[in-house]
Amino acid sequence: DSGVTQTPKHLITATGQRVTLRCSPRSGDLSVYWYQQSLDQGLQFLIQYYNGEERAKGNILERFSAQQFPDLHSELNLSSLELGDSALYFCASSVGDGPNTEAFFGQGTRLTVV
């Protein structure tokens, strides 16, 4: 158990809908990362927050947004869902955001868009 908690574990929704994925980082970790894993794209970095502020942005679509709250948990919002958004979404956390800090991953949320 990495200490990173993601909910829900599974989510099935229809195209056009909006969903929210939640992530609770390890105790004491200030940095949160979101990744999307799909068969055709592999593991894609979406976005990173550090202590409530956006730190880095990757291949995140405009239909997607995220935030980190004062208690450090994070939410990833996916809207106007398309079939191609079906994927495993991972959250990771680390103590800081320096180059030497390793990240610890949650078990992921499997999103299926039908």
Next chain:
Amino acid sequence: AQSVTQLDSHVSVSEGTPVLLRCNYSSSYSPSLFWYVQHPNKGLQLLLKYTSAATLVKGINGFEAEFKKSETSFHLTKPSAHMSDAAEYFCVVRGVYNDMRFGAGTRLTVKP
């Protein structure tokens, strides 16, 4: 820009034989490199990390990796494969904004 290339998409070994998973990196400065493992339907687990302290890095479950600057490589090895090592392995480099950039992954199959 920082990136990693995993040279094999699939590696198959027999139980008890050595494992070699190859990773080359590209970085404009001294990189931070990691290996993660993902077992089926599981999250990603850190195996080991390189942060310039020592070129030979030992990780969990008997894995180790050697950083070779001259070859821009960070290959993962294990002397003797176990059935439980069957999984997907990812080489990762920290990007310029410290985002973690994953390779495409290498699927390791271990035959009895």
